[in-house]
Amino acid sequence: MSEVLVVGSGAAGLFSSWLLARDGWPVIVVGKGTPSSAMSTGCLRRMPEACHEKALNFLADEGMPMVTGERTGISKLGTPFECWLSPSHSTWGPEGAPGSVTVVGFQGHPSLHPNLISSVLGHQGIRARPLTLPSTLPPDIPLTALFRDEGAWEGVATEVQRTEGGTVHLPAFLSRRDYWRLDWLERQCGRTVLEAVTPLEAPGQRLLDLMRARAIEAGASIWDGRTVTSLTVENGSVRTAIVRGGLEVREMEVGALVMATGGALVNGLGLNGRELVDPFNAFKVLDDGDVLRGGYATKEGRLVSRSGNVVRNAAGAGDCVRAPCKGYGDGLPHAFESAWTAVKALEGA
Amino acid sequence: MRKDVLIIGGGATGAGIVRDLALRGVECALLEMGDYCHGASGGNHGLLHSGGRYVVTDPPSAMECAKENAILRRTAPFCIEGTDGLFVSLPGDDPSFADPFLKGCKGSGVPAEELTAKEALSAEPGLSAEALRCIAVQDGSIDPFALVQANVDSAREAGAMVRNHCRVTDMVLEGGMVVRVKALDRRSGEILTIVPEIVINAAGAWAPQVAAMAGCEVAMGLDQGSMLVVDGRLCGHVVNRLRPPSDGDITVPNHTATVLGTTSRPAASPEDVAPSRNDMELLLRETSAMLPALRHCRVVRAYGGVRPLPGRGGRGASRTFSLITDERAGNLLSVVGGKLTTYRLMAERVSDQVCNALGARAGCRTRTEPLGPPADEAGGSVALARLRRKYGFKATTVSLADQRMLCSCEQVLRAEAQMVLAGPDALTLSDVMRRTRAGMGYCQGLDCALSLQELMMEAGGTEPLASLTEFLEERERGQALASGDQLRQEVLRRHVLQGVYGLGERE
Structure with missing residues (x-):
């Protein structure tokens, strides 16, 4: 054959x-x-007719669970992003819309723009606060460079815990292998952790x-x-x-x-x-x-x-x-x- | 508020006038409806004319260009590249044009020198091997945004009030005079009322509309011209075709790019700037006859401008300027025509007339007073020299402590955008782009637009989506004719900005 x-x-x-x-x-x-x-963005915006069960089966992953249905996330610009399938930390379902959001970015790094997103969310009636963490990382180096050790993660968890409640909106930079970090962070600070829907970066890869x-x-x-x-x-x-x-x-x-x-x-x-x-x-x-x-x-x-x-x-x-x-x-x-x-x-x- | 002179229009003409008057101690204000240069002063190929283009058809223009060229090289060297220019004839061009050209140069005081074929090729190695005659002149390239901004800054320093994004909405006349002018400030939404002695209409292609507010008429021909921006500098000189002025007869190296120009057709309105596919093909065909490498280049963007010409316009129209008065509004003076290269002279003449009317005695200072630092100022770093080229005197206010890039296509630092945002003029993303060049490269802002907008939010911006959408639409207009690799880039850009971020029109 x-x-x-x-x-x-x-x-x-x-x-x-x-x-x-x-x-x-x-x-x-x-x-x-x-x-x-x-x-x-690593998300499917609509259901692929005729083969959606096969597609779900194909994309089933323990480390990075995919969720489906009518889902909504927040794009890297702060605009609503609607889709049918996404990694679990990218979107929420019909009941889970956040009332308030803390947008976490790293100063001068283009991975996420806290002031911009907070303003765009504000115009949609979502209460949002920017949290800009200090950084001197050049813009062309991915954020992973800041998170090589456990301490960095602990640091972010501490900073996030200091802000008043609500969902935490993070840059999307984790690989498939490190995706569990988002669950860890959720447990650590007792908040829902959401990644920005981000093209051209980690989610697609x-x-x-x-x-x-x-x-x-x-x-x-x-x-x-x-x-x-x-x-x-x-x-x-x-x-x-x-x-x-x-x-x-x-x-x-x-x-x-x-x-x-x-x-x-x-x-x-x-x-x-x-x-x-x-x-x-x-x-x-x-x-x-x-x-x-x-x-x-x-x-x-x-x-x-x-x-x-x-x-x-x-x-x-x-x-x-x-x-x-x-x-x-x-x-x-x-x-x-x-x-x-x-x-x-x-x-x- | 009371002002001796109100200038309407912040192109090169208006900015030149406000500076000239302010330096003479006249209390004046300038209002611009968009950003400075948003008309013909920005929509051109950034050429500092030697005068050569006009020696045969329009000697008075040529003479003015030659004189002003020398003055600008002295007073505004930071925004000028003294590339020099070549006029090249090719097989098929009228061979009898070169001699009157040389004679005209002599008569108009335009320095010119004929080169042998060998000399021409060694000066400009990309030149077509078929070039027949080649005449060197003192053309250069100029950054109109930097030039006009420097005029604005200088006028402000001398006490003038200058505001962009401030549209004149209404003129009140009493006894045949404009007594009050109302304008809407887009920043604050407030209505300004100015009580002027004299109003100068320097609105370029919009001059008839401004005059109409005072019940006056200004006859003007509107003529659209298209240009292409090609990635990289494919020539060292400004390369002109040695023939009567016609379409596709010039290439201008400027900053990181080469600009190919221009075309000519009647324009229906000042906003009728869009280039056509035919224009693009014509420009590439004609200019690549002079510089064959242009056949294989990447066209990053196409853009257009509308020339406001006195009378009925067209290629034949003189490029000199005229002052129009109308008894229906005795204190309104409309300035029509002229060229970027001669903006200063135009401003001087208008200011002379205004000072006469006001009874002010002070003489013009713009012939000698520097607009920016010398290009080769000793003691500075290379980084500073690069910044000086865009920001003139303000280059030293860019903090070099943070060396992080904002726009990797055009190598713009975050600190540059921060400096611009700290000033009074940048309201939109496009405003920052015109001053820093961020977003002018290959990716047309895909990489830097959001980062730039974040900087604007840090500086107190309030309407991110409106600002981004405006920027996106403007960049998109330049991509309507994209092909090859640039078309790929454009498809990606639209996928991301419209598809993922939901900006602009969604399909």
Whole structure:
């Protein structure tokens, strides 16, 4: 049995690999860089229709429990952030809205802006107080540098206990491994501890770490730092791929292919001016002038060749697939849904 | 409050006039509806003209430019880069233009020297190998925001009242004179009433609207021009096309970027500044003929401005200025036209006339009085020299104790923004950006907007979302034509600011 080659190691690629590997397929994931899932907030803004139970199963984690339903959190700007799935300390459910909030930031560090957030929360009728802790940490060094020892955590707990009650709003900087610290802090100071919903930082990265761990557990191999440089399509099927990485060049037979390369944002699709193009020059791309929504044309999950024929053993998933509704905040749900459709299409074939 | 002179409009013209008058001891005030330079004084390519551009078509303008260029290099060296300029002709350009050009330079007192092909390439290695003739002139680049701010600071020091974000709403006339002017201060929401002897309308493209408040008419042609900002300095000189003034004939290196300019079309209103895709393609095509590297550059931003030209406007219109009076409001003087390079001269002439009318005798001091420190002042650190380029005399008030960066694209320190915020002029995020350059780079504020807003909150700001939204919209206007890597950056920026933070319009 030839391998299923999954091109792209972001949310769509990893969820497809997990689904396929669990069904017993040999899966190789090739990933070249930082996927947009790692830049996300680590939350899903809406329920991925059709596959939400699978998605929950995929994202189940003891260290960083995920919660679902109608959830609301506070963004790094202080604005309300509504979502369907998030790590437990990012959001509250219908009953749990905080009456008052202490916003904790570190002076001069961009991880969280206490005065800004307090003001924005104030305009929403939430009583909020800034708590700026002293720091000389340069802005480009993550906050983890301040928390290498137990004493630093004790210090924050003490500072927080001094403020008058309410929920504690913290910068989001903990890795998946250290997530338990938030429970510890909650116990230590007897307050609800909430992380800011933060893009481009730790939450996206730890969601990615979680998804990678789950795909590997299920049996998928992840080849990092490699690029698929060309694909051959014969008689309506993908036959071979050339994978390059460092000094290694490998030509492999492809049993089935999942294209999960991401959209224009992460260079998964090329940009010729403002026009989306397929870097492999193999499949049809449609963009209607909208870089955000455009992507590979698919027919019931399967990719379409440049000449317009359905490619039997190739499917597309995630941001590289054209979708009518894909917009701001819809990247992750779309990744899950399209990965589910892609896997079903391949398994049906 | 009583003032001898009220100036409406805080562009280069208005700021130049208020400084000139204040230095002569005239009690005056200036009101600007937005931030200083929010019209044509900010919406240009930041060129300090040698005069070369006008020697053939408009010699009086050329002469004025040449004189003022020399004065500004002396009095405001901190915000000027003496890059010098080249006028280059390419195959296909009218070969008979170069000789009248050289002759014109001589006639107008514009220093010029023809270079051989070899000399030209060694002076500007990125120049097209096809360049036929190349004439060196004394063009330079100038930071209009720093220049105008320095005029404002100097005027204030001399006792003038200068306020931005203060919009004139109403003029009361009695006996054919403007006796009271009302203005709304956006900061406090209070209505100011000023009782002036003389009102100077220096509102640029908005001058007809200001004049209309006093029942007067000002004829003006509005002409839109587009510019592109390209990442990095792709030329050492200002590079001009040696041909009659036309679209896409100039590149100006300024700060960390290169500005490509300009285009020309009639504008429907002062706000009709938006560049089109055609403008962008035209500018890239035309300027890359002179500097081939521009074909592969990253366009960080496109922007536009509206030139307020006397009469009916257009490329053919003279770039000199005129003073318009109207008997319906005897003490209202409208200033129309002119150029950034000659703003000081314009201010001097207007001030002469005003002083005459007021019976004040003091003479103009702006020809010699420095606006900022010399560029190569000895004894300072490199860090201080960088700050001097943006803040002039105020550079020394930036505390260098905290060396942390705020904007990594443009290498702006937190302390710079703090200094600006401690002053009276920065109300919005965009105001801080114009002064510090934070947010002008690749990421167009994605990285620094929130940190900047936090500094504003520490300094007593009150409306963070309004300020951020305004900033976001302004940056977004410049991204409407983004392509390639800059388009990726823009998609990410919108995902974060609109998608996650819910700023601006949500889809």
